[in-house]
Amino acid sequence: MIRPMLGEAWSAMNANRLRAALTMLGMVIGVGAVVIMLAIGQGAQYAIQQTISTMGSNLFIVLSGFSSSGGVRSGSGGGPTLTVADADAIAELDGVANVAPTHQGSRQVIYGAQNWSTQVIGTTPAYLDARAWSITSGSGFSDSDVRSATRVVVIGQTVAENLFGEEEPVGKTMRIQQSPFVVIGVLGAKGQSLDGRDQDDTVLIPLTTAQRKVFGTPFVGSVRMIMVQTERADQMEQVMAQTTALLRQRHRLRDDMPDDFFMRNLSAAAESEAATTRTMSILLGAIASISLIVGGIGIMNIMLVSVTERTREIGIRMAIGARQRDILLQFLLEAVMISFAGCFTGLLLGIAIALGINALTGMVIVISGTAALLAFAVAASVGIFFGWYPAQKAARLDPIEALRYQ
Amino acid sequence: MTEAVIRVEGLGKSYQTAAGEFPALRGVNLRVDGGEYLAIMGPSGSGKSTFMNLLGCLDRPSSGAYFLAGANVAEMDRDALARLRNHTLGFVFQGFNLLPRMSLQDNVALPLVYAGVDKASRRARARVLLERVGLGQYADSLPNRISGGQQQRVAIARALVNQPRLILADEPTGNLDSQTSEDIMALFDSLNRDGITIVLVTHELDIAEHARRQVRFRDGCIISDHLTGAAA
Ligand SMILES: Nc1ncnc2c1ncn2[C@@H]1O[C@H](COP(=O)(O)OP(=O)(O)O)[C@@H](O)[C@H]1O
Numbered sequence: 058m059i060r061p062m063l064g065e066a067w068s069a070m071n072a073n074r075l076r077a078a079l080t081m082l083g084m085v086i087g088v089g090a091v092v093i094m095l096a097i098g099q100g101a102q103y104a105i106q107q108t109i110s111t112m113g114s115n116l117f118i119v120l121s122g123f124s125s126s127g128g129v130r131s132g133s134g135g136g137p138t139l140t141v142a143d144a145d146a147i148a149e150l151d152g153v154a155n156v157a158p159t160h161q162g163s164r165q166v167i168y169g170a171q172n173w174s175t176q177v178i179g180t181t182p183a184y185l186d187a188r189a190w191s192i193t194s195g196s197g198f199s200d201s202d203v204r205s206a207t208r209v210v211v212i213g214q215t216v217a218e219n220l221f222g223e224e225e226p227v228g229k230t231m232r233i234q235q236s237p238f239v240v241i242g243v244l245g246a247k248g249q250s251l252d253g254r255d256q257d258d259t260v261l262i263p264l265t266t267a268q269r270k271v272f273g274t275p276f277v278g279s280v281r282m283i284m285v286q287t288e289r290a291d292q293m294e295q296v297m298a299q300t301t302a303l304l305r306q307r308h309r310l311r312d313d314m315p316d317d318f319f320m321r322n323l324s325a326a327a328e329s330e331a332a333t334t335r336t337m338s339i340l341l342g343a344i345a346s347i348s349l350i351v352g353g354i355g356i357m358n359i360m361l362v363s364v365t366e367r368t369r370e371i372g373i374r375m376a377i378g379a380r381q382r383d384i385l386l387q388f389l390l391e392a393v394m395i396s397f398a399g400c401f402t403g404l405l406l407g408i409a410i411a412l413g414i415n416a417l418t419g420m421v422i423v424i425s426g427t428a429a430l431l432a433f434a435v436a437a438s439v440g441i442f443f444g445w446y447p448a449q450k451a452a453r454l455d456p457i458e459a460l461r462y463q
Numbered sequence: 464m465t466e467a468v469i470r471v472e473g474l475g476k477s478y479q480t481a482a483g484e485f486p487a488l489r490g491v492n493l494r495v496d497g498g499e500y501l502a503i504m505g506p507s508g509s510g511k512s513t514f515m516n517l518l519g520c521l522d523r524p525s526s527g528a529y530f531l532a533g534a535n536v537a538e539m540d541r542d543a544l545a546r547l548r549n550h551t552l553g554f555v556f557q558g559f560n561l562l563p564r565m566s567l568q569d570n571v572a573l574p575l576v577y578a579g580v581d582k583a584s585r586r587a588r589a590r591v592l593l594e595r596v597g598l599g600q601y602a603d604s605l606p607n608r609i610s611g612g613q614q615q616r617v618a619i620a621r622a623l624v625n626q627p628r629l630i631l632a633d634e635p636t637g638n639l640d641s642q643t644s645e646d647i648m649a650l651f652d653s654l655n656r657d658g659i660t661i662v663l664v665t666h667e668l669d670i671a672e673h674a675r676r677q678v679r680f681r682d683g684c685i686i687s688d689h690l691t692g693a694a695a
């Protein structure tokens with residue numbers, strides 16, 4: 058039953074090509090818009106997910122405030138309030154996987170004639186674990202390097218490229234400020250961070266070396282920041298609360314005194330960024346799908362015209378034995394066919410434009426099979442939904458009235 | 464006695480018009496047996512087409528009863544009526560009513576589509592019928608490529624394709640010249656010889672002479688019903 062009707066629907070569409078094409082245009086634009094919006098939205102989500110996965114998971118940081126000696130806070134005059142001993146104490150808390158005290162700053166690095174300004178991070182080996190940072194050649198530094206403040210450095214990809222070019226950096230001696238450092242390892246690439254910085258534009262050195270030889274802080278044992286990683290995501294809140302209590306106790310803060318440190322949940326910040334992107338991409342898709350409805354109304358409009366124009370044909374078909382459901386099916390098939398053809402064209406057009414956007418702007422786009430499938434499901438639904446009323450109208454015609462129609 | 468092909472009792476049909484209800488048929492009684500060849504005559508507006516549309520299950524009566532091959536048409540739903548139009552009777556119109564975008568073969572085969580016949584059989588049977596009406600060589604042409612008389616022959620082939628026992632024709636030669644009309648009537652004659660019951664409406668006496676029985680309408684009533692010379 059369906060097969061001869063498909064053929065008829067096809068020839069009906071062919072009989073009025075311009076009209077069918079114009080009717081399809083609404084669907085083409087609607088599906089095209091949805092495909093492009095989904096590609097861009099999913100691309101943005103993908104980019105965010107990539108970035109988040111390079112950051113490391115279940116992370117929060119404790120930033121030091123400033124205080125003068127004696128526990129009285131005084132704006133900026135004193136040294137950092139956090140110490141390596143604080144970090145060691147946090148490491149004893151339940152649920153803590155890694156703790157990395159860090160001291161960082163921007164410094165000139167030099168190798169031969171090459172000169173580069175980069176972020177120098179003094180830290181402990183736990184930092185690499187917390188950030189799930191791999192080493193592509195050589196090795197990282199050890200706890201004993203930290204204890205004896207050796208002059209070794211692990212460099213990021215960007216620094217390796219800018220200072221060493223094609224040369225193998227491991228084993229070479231470079232300088233940070235004036236001090237010579239031996240490169241013992243090169244870090245794996247991580248790309249951009251959430252705030253757009255190049256995470257590979259960095260070098261890691263032992264915390265003690267940083268404090269004594271690079272930053273020259275007068276407050277030995279104090280640090281700017283402590284990075285903490287919990288074992289599981291659901292432990293974040295609890296560990297952060299315990300850290301606050303622990304630090305207040307260690308810093309001997311009375312109940313009426315504010316914290317002399319700040320905490321920031323990096324993973325939560327990343328998650329909320331991801332959620333924002335997700336919401337945005339859903340919103341874009343939703344707005345685009347409104348044009349699908351407009352396309353559907355276009356189909357309904359043309360189908361209504363077609364039913365009126367073909368009233369006599371419907372009468373003839375009924376006179377030779379077409380049942381109501383035969384007529385219904387015939388017009389429904391026509392609507393769905395137009396919808397499908399429009400959808401397919403829209404899909405191709407959308408993919409082409411999305412690829413074009415990617416080629417021209419470098420924006421990340423993701424074209425998923427799900428999106429394509431969704432577009433087709435929508436096309437079928439739109440065809441059936443908006444084709445139903447006209448088809449119903451055709452099927453309900455009275456045979457003799459339809460035959461008399463001129 | 465076998466069941467009549469057509470049996471109508473007190474059949475009435477009124478149309479709603481601006482001037483009120485208009486009775487186009489007023490209590491018609493008629494019985495047509497299998498194999499009969501009947502011509503309906505009468506002046507314009509006497510209710511012939513109204514009657515034919517009721518016989519063809521295209522319209523429903525306002526009053527009275529209609530039994531088609533023994534089945535009470537008044538009790539049937541739309542799908543059952545569609546089935547009767549498809550299987551039991553074939554209708555031939557004055558204006559041919561072929562579908563213009565379809566080849567002659569597809570036009571003839573269309574009732575078989577609604578009967579659920581497979582494609583190969585549809586083709587084969589449409590071919591046979593087109594050959595029978597002498598138009599086999601035009602099977603793939605569109606209706607507007609052939610003459611009116613040829614179109615009417617295609618319409619008759621279409622009416623026959625599902626092997627109905629009854630052919631209803633409302634002024635089948637009304638749009639045709641006299642020679643072509645004779646050809647069409649020869650076709651009806653041969654169908655009737657094959658045992659198909661035929662009821663046709665005509666204005667013209669020489670057309671009506673092909674039938675074996677003549678029924679005359681006036682003002683929605685049958686005023687005469689007699690055998691013709693052809694019956695003898
Ligand atoms: N759809 C209709 N609405 C109102 N009046 C109609 C309709 N069809 C036919 N009539 C009227 O019914 C009468 C019978 O018409 P019809 O059956 O077509 O006559 P015939 O075929 O014998 O010329 C005529 O007076 C005609 O005007």
Ligand SMILES: [Mg+2]
Binds near residue numbers: 511512513
């Ligand atoms: Mg008439």
